[in-house]
Amino acid sequence: MSGHSKWASIKHKKAIVDSRRGKQFSKLTRAIMVAARDGGGDPTGNPPKDNIERAIAKGTGEGGEADAIESVLYEGYGPGGVAVLVEAMTENRNRTGADVRHAFTKNGGSLGEPGSVSYLFDKKGAIIVDATRYSEDDLLPAVEAGAEDIAVDGDVFEVISEPADFTAVRHALEQADVELDSAEMVYRPSALVPVDEGHAGSLLRLIDSLEDSDDVEAVHANFDAPAEMLERIAG
Secondary structure: OOOOOHHHHHHHHHHHHHHHHHHHHHHHHHHHHHHHHHHHOOOOHHHHHHHHHHHHHHOOOHHHHHOOOOEEEEEEEEHHOOEEEEOOEEOHHHHHHHHHHHHHHHHOEOEEEEEOOHHHHEEEEEEEOOOOOOOOHHHHHHHHHOOEEEEEOOOEEEEEOOHHHHHHHHHHHHHHOOOOOEEEEEEEEEEOEEEHHHHHHHHHHHHHHHHHOEEEEEEEOOEEEHHHHHHHHHH
């Protein structure tokens, strides 16, 4: 989920990210267990190692396969009129497009045309820092490195920067020994759409469905809802 300065959304993002990581580790654990069962305990003889090596070869361009992978940005509307951006990496636009369209349709949304909602978002660098461990003074190196805003709400800081300054801002905080909860490029909504509990539940199911796709890298949405409601639904 795309983060912004409101605590409800940051808290929701952190909860969802933690949930996703748990799912990913569960999938990897199952894959390793199956590989160990079928190929023995030696990692060098197991499929995961081969898959990793093939992925590296594709990424470095061996065999020309890297050229087939492209970035695609899908745009649409979720339940309650929420704008949704979907970042994907794919070597098969038809397959990925069909999967994304199906996720929208199945969960009360609709896939839009290019440009239909992207104007509602700005691409920014976003760094999350634990406000219970650090003060605003600790984040001054980020400002000196080009951060345009530092928002605090609840127990987190969100350090915002332009994409061109993101690396310098992150490096400045790391050099100052500030531990980062997360650091990523996000699409931040310029305006928020309030959603009720019914629409929020459907929206989270849409996001779940989209993020379950192997081709989807990130999902961003411009909704706003109370943290308690989101935690109740997500939990």
